[in-house]
Amino acid sequence: MKMLQGNIVNKTIEAEEIENYIGQKIKIHGSIYKIRKMSGFAFVLLRTKRKIVQCVYNEEFSQFDLNLLKEESSVYVTANVVKEERSKTGWELRILEAKVLSMPQEELPIVINNKIVDTSMENLLDFRPITLRNEKERAIFKLQEGICNGFRTFLLGQKFTEIHTPKIVYAGAEGGANIFKLDYFGKEAYLAQSPQFYKQMMVGVFERVFEIAPVFRAEKHDTSRHLNEYTSVDFEMGYIESFEDIMEMETKMLQFIMDYLQETYSYELELLKVALPDVAEIPSIKFKEAKELISKEYKREIKDFDDFEPEEEKLLSKIIEKNTGSHFVFVTHYPSKKRPFYAKEDRNNQEETLSFDLLFRGLEITTGGQRIHDYNEQVEKMKKRQMTVELFESYLMMHKYGMPPHGGLGLGLERFTIKLLNQDNVRLATLFPRDIHRVTP
Amino acid sequence: MKMLQGNIVNKTIEAEEIENYIGQKIKIHGSIYKIRKMSGFAFVLLRTKRKIVQCVYNEEFSQFDLNLLKEESSVYVTANVVKEERSKTGWELRILEAKVLSMPQEELPIVINNKIVDTSMENLLDFRPITLRNEKERAIFKLQEGICNGFRTFLLGQKFTEIHTPKIVYAGAEGGANIFKLDYFGKEAYLAQSPQFYKQMMVGVFERVFEIAPVFRAEKHDTSRHLNEYTSVDFEMGYIESFEDIMEMETKMLQFIMDYLQETYSYELELLKVALPDVAEIPSIKFKEAKELISKEYKREIKDFDDFEPEEEKLLSKIIEKNTGSHFVFVTHYPSKKRPFYAKEDRNNQEETLSFDLLFRGLEITTGGQRIHDYNEQVEKMKKRQMTVELFESYLMMHKYGMPPHGGLGLGLERFTIKLLNQDNVRLATLFPRDIHRVTP
Structure with missing residues (x-):
C-alpha cells in the first residue's frame, strides 16, 4: 500500500x-x-x-x-x-x-493579450473562459478575492462567526415577486433572496454572525447595476444600542479593507489604476433631507417621496463629494412602507425605519438596519401588512423564545468591486454573470 | 450632517x-x-x-x-x-x-440548556433556531467555521485564488437526473451540482483556484449521509504531473487543518471531546484491490464491480485502520464508467480513471481526480458517451484554446465535520439541513 x-x-x-x-x-x-x-x-x-x-x-x-x-x-x-x-x-x-x-487546438477568436480586451460586452461575456485570461480582466477578480478576505479577516477579528445558511428556502425574506421558484420533490420552494431570516436566527446563537454567499433575485431589470445572482456579504449583530452601531461597524470594516488592499493587493491596484477612496469619515444624512437637498441643488421636482430614483442616488453622491470630499454616504430613516416587515420603526416616528443604505459613488451598495426583536411587535407589524403570520412560524420562533436587540446589513460584492474600479457595469466584476438574458457560460 | x-x-x-x-x-x-x-x-x-x-x-x-x-x-x-x-x-x-x-415571550418547548438536547432528530431540526442555542450544538458550527478557515488559509498560502462561480447554470456537471430544475425567465436552468465546469475554466485563468460554496443535489436518497444542499470545498490546480499531486495537496491540507484546529479551536475540541486523527500519512489503495481486500477479509461476495456499497466503505476503513492506524484512506483508479465525462483515463488502462475518493472513518468525504485537458480527447470521450457535444460549447472553449494538465477535488464540509466528531448523521453538522422531507426552517 x-x-x-x-x-x-x-x-x-x-x-x-x-x-x-x-x-x-x-x-x-x-x-x-x-x-x-x-x-x-x-x-x-x-x-x-x-x-x-x-x-x-x-x-x-x-x-x-x-x-x-x-x-x-x-x-x-x-x-x-x-x-x-x-x-x-x-x-x-x-x-x-x-x-x-x-497546445491550444485553435487560434483565439478574440485578442485577449492587449492592454484591454477590445470587444463588445456581449463578446466579453460570451467568451468569458478566455477573456478572463486577459491580465486586467483577471486582476479584477484577484482584487475581489482581497475584498472578501479583508471583510472576513475584519469580521473574525470582531468576533463574528462565519456561517453557511441554506439557499433553498420555504419563504422569501424580501417578499414580492422577485423570487425564483423551484420544484422541491413536489413541494414549492424558493431560492434565497438573502440570508436574512437565518442570520437573525443565528444572532440568537452566536450574537455576531456573517456569511459571504450567493443570493438570487428574479428581477426583470435589465440595467448595468442588476444581476440575478450575486455574492452578498452579510453580517448581523446582537446587543446593539442603536442602528448606528451597525453603520459604525461598516465604516470600520471599510477602513480596514482599504488598508488591507493597499498592503496585500497593491499589484492589482496599480495594474487597474485604482485610487482607494478615503474612508476616515463617512457622512450620514436622513432620507427626507437627502431628497430635499437633491431637489434644491438640482432644481428637480420630487416625484417619489418614498424612494430614490437611480439618478437621484448619483446626484446625491455628487453633492456629498462636493461638500465633504467623501465618495460614500449613508442615507438613513427610509420610509417604513418601502422597507421589509422585519425593519424596526423609529419610536418617535412610525413612518420611518431605523434603517440605512450606503451609497458609493452614486450606487447603493449596502442595505441595513435594526430589526424587530420583540415577538409581539413583529407579529403586529406583520398583521398590519396583511401577512399570513402562520407561514412564518419557524422565523418567529426566535422572537418568541427571546432575542437581543439586533441588526445588520448586506453588501453587494460585485457592486462594491465595480465602484472601487470606478466603473459602472456590475457584469465586469462578476466571473460568470447571470442576467435576464444570460445563463451561459 | x-x-x-x-x-x-x-x-x-x-x-x-x-x-x-x-x-x-x-x-x-x-x-x-x-x-x-x-x-x-x-x-x-x-x-x-x-x-x-x-x-x-x-x-x-x-x-x-x-x-x-x-x-x-x-x-x-x-x-x-x-x-x-x-x-x-x-x-x-x-x-x-x-x-x-x-424577554422571551414564552417558555421554551424543549430543554436546550442541559449537556445535550435530549430529543428526537425531528424536534432537534424543527426547533433549530433554539436548539442551536445549546452549548454543544453551537460548538459544532464554531468548529466548522474553523475548518473552513483552516482550508482557506492553507489554500491561500499555496497561492490558490478564491473564486465565486454561479449556482444557476445551463448544464449539470455531474449529469443524471439528480439536478434541480428552475424556470429562468421562461428558459430552463439548473442548480449547480458542483462548480466543476467553472473551476476548470478558472484554472486557465489563475492556475490554482478554490471555492467554498453551496451545491445542490436532487437525490432522493433518505439516508444519514445525504443532503440535498451542502457546502462544498472545491479546489482545482493546473500543471500537475500526476493525479497524485492532488492527493498530496489534500493530505497537506488535512495536516494543516488538524494543527490549525488544535491551535485555534481547542475550546470547541475539548467541549465536543474531539480527538483529532493522525494525518501524518494517508494510505492509498486501488479500487480493484480494495474490493478484493474487503471481499477476502470479510468473506463477502463482490456484487458490484464498478462501485462500493456504503457498507464496503465502512469495512474498508476498518481494515485500513487495523492495518495502518489511519482513519483516512485514498481509493484510486475508479472504473471509467462510474466517473464523469471529464475524468482522465489511465493511459495504460482505459477502463480506469486517474481519480480518487477519500474515505474518512467509513464515509466518502472527497471525490477528485485529473481532468482531460486536451480538446480532441474530451470531445471524443463525450461522443463515445453519446453526449450532445454542441450543448457544451462554452465548457469546451477552454480546451479548444489551451489548458494545462489539471485536476482537483470536492470535499463535503458537513461530511468532514460529522466524521471529525465521530458521529454519523450529516444533519447534525448542518445549520438548517435540506433533505427530501425538509425545507424548513
Whole structure:
C-alpha cells in the first residue's frame, strides 16, 4: 500500500521569487500570454498565477525553435536570470529551453493579450473562459478575492462567526415577486433572496454572525447595476444600542479593507489604476433631507417621496463629494412602507425605519438596519401588512423564545468591486454573470 | 450632517477577558442560558459569543430580585471578579446588577440548556433556531467555521485564488437526473451540482483556484449521509504531473487543518471531546484491490464491480485502520464508467480513471481526480458517451484554446465535520439541513 505524506514538490519557482535568483538558472511555468517578435529576438510573456513575466528569446542563448511556442500553450521554461539595470524589475529572463505541456487546438477568436480586451460586452461575456485570461480582466477578480478576505479577516477579528445558511428556502425574506421558484420533490420552494431570516436566527446563537454567499433575485431589470445572482456579504449583530452601531461597524470594516488592499493587493491596484477612496469619515444624512437637498441643488421636482430614483442616488453622491470630499454616504430613516416587515420603526416616528443604505459613488451598495426583536411587535407589524403570520412560524420562533436587540446589513460584492474600479457595469466584476438574458457560460 | 468615523464602543468586556480583571468590577452581556437555584444562592449561566460564563447570584451582594431574570432573556450584567482558587477558572463572577434588554415571550418547548438536547432528530431540526442555542450544538458550527478557515488559509498560502462561480447554470456537471430544475425567465436552468465546469475554466485563468460554496443535489436518497444542499470545498490546480499531486495537496491540507484546529479551536475540541486523527500519512489503495481486500477479509461476495456499497466503505476503513492506524484512506483508479465525462483515463488502462475518493472513518468525504485537458480527447470521450457535444460549447472553449494538465477535488464540509466528531448523521453538522422531507426552517 502506498502512503501519502503531503509532499508537495515544487519543481519550478514562483514569479514573485525570480528576483532572488539573479545570476542563476531557474525553472518556471505558465501559459504563453504573448509572443512579441522584434528584430533578431523576441519577448515571450508568460502568464503565471498572478503576474505576467517577460522572458527574452534569442537564438544566441535559446536552444529551440521559437515557432514551437504558441500563444495559450502551457510550458515549462528554463531560463537564466540576468542582472539588467535598464529593466524595471532589475533583471532579464533569458529562455534557454522550453518544454511544451499542451497546445491550444485553435487560434483565439478574440485578442485577449492587449492592454484591454477590445470587444463588445456581449463578446466579453460570451467568451468569458478566455477573456478572463486577459491580465486586467483577471486582476479584477484577484482584487475581489482581497475584498472578501479583508471583510472576513475584519469580521473574525470582531468576533463574528462565519456561517453557511441554506439557499433553498420555504419563504422569501424580501417578499414580492422577485423570487425564483423551484420544484422541491413536489413541494414549492424558493431560492434565497438573502440570508436574512437565518442570520437573525443565528444572532440568537452566536450574537455576531456573517456569511459571504450567493443570493438570487428574479428581477426583470435589465440595467448595468442588476444581476440575478450575486455574492452578498452579510453580517448581523446582537446587543446593539442603536442602528448606528451597525453603520459604525461598516465604516470600520471599510477602513480596514482599504488598508488591507493597499498592503496585500497593491499589484492589482496599480495594474487597474485604482485610487482607494478615503474612508476616515463617512457622512450620514436622513432620507427626507437627502431628497430635499437633491431637489434644491438640482432644481428637480420630487416625484417619489418614498424612494430614490437611480439618478437621484448619483446626484446625491455628487453633492456629498462636493461638500465633504467623501465618495460614500449613508442615507438613513427610509420610509417604513418601502422597507421589509422585519425593519424596526423609529419610536418617535412610525413612518420611518431605523434603517440605512450606503451609497458609493452614486450606487447603493449596502442595505441595513435594526430589526424587530420583540415577538409581539413583529407579529403586529406583520398583521398590519396583511401577512399570513402562520407561514412564518419557524422565523418567529426566535422572537418568541427571546432575542437581543439586533441588526445588520448586506453588501453587494460585485457592486462594491465595480465602484472601487470606478466603473459602472456590475457584469465586469462578476466571473460568470447571470442576467435576464444570460445563463451561459 | 453627521459624520461616522468607525467608532466601535465596547461597553462590556468579552468572556475571554474576564481573567484579566480579577479584583475588579466589570460589565458583560449575554443571554441567560440557565438559572440553577441552590440553597441561599444561585448560579446564573450567561451565554456569550463563544463561551458559557458562570455567575453567582447571592442576596448578600446581588442588588436585584432573581425572579427578574428568565432563561433566554438578554441582559447586561455588572459583576465583581473575585479570586477563587476552588474554581476551574481561578475566579468567581459575583453579579451585582442586571439590566434586562429583552424577554422571551414564552417558555421554551424543549430543554436546550442541559449537556445535550435530549430529543428526537425531528424536534432537534424543527426547533433549530433554539436548539442551536445549546452549548454543544453551537460548538459544532464554531468548529466548522474553523475548518473552513483552516482550508482557506492553507489554500491561500499555496497561492490558490478564491473564486465565486454561479449556482444557476445551463448544464449539470455531474449529469443524471439528480439536478434541480428552475424556470429562468421562461428558459430552463439548473442548480449547480458542483462548480466543476467553472473551476476548470478558472484554472486557465489563475492556475490554482478554490471555492467554498453551496451545491445542490436532487437525490432522493433518505439516508444519514445525504443532503440535498451542502457546502462544498472545491479546489482545482493546473500543471500537475500526476493525479497524485492532488492527493498530496489534500493530505497537506488535512495536516494543516488538524494543527490549525488544535491551535485555534481547542475550546470547541475539548467541549465536543474531539480527538483529532493522525494525518501524518494517508494510505492509498486501488479500487480493484480494495474490493478484493474487503471481499477476502470479510468473506463477502463482490456484487458490484464498478462501485462500493456504503457498507464496503465502512469495512474498508476498518481494515485500513487495523492495518495502518489511519482513519483516512485514498481509493484510486475508479472504473471509467462510474466517473464523469471529464475524468482522465489511465493511459495504460482505459477502463480506469486517474481519480480518487477519500474515505474518512467509513464515509466518502472527497471525490477528485485529473481532468482531460486536451480538446480532441474530451470531445471524443463525450461522443463515445453519446453526449450532445454542441450543448457544451462554452465548457469546451477552454480546451479548444489551451489548458494545462489539471485536476482537483470536492470535499463535503458537513461530511468532514460529522466524521471529525465521530458521529454519523450529516444533519447534525448542518445549520438548517435540506433533505427530501425538509425545507424548513
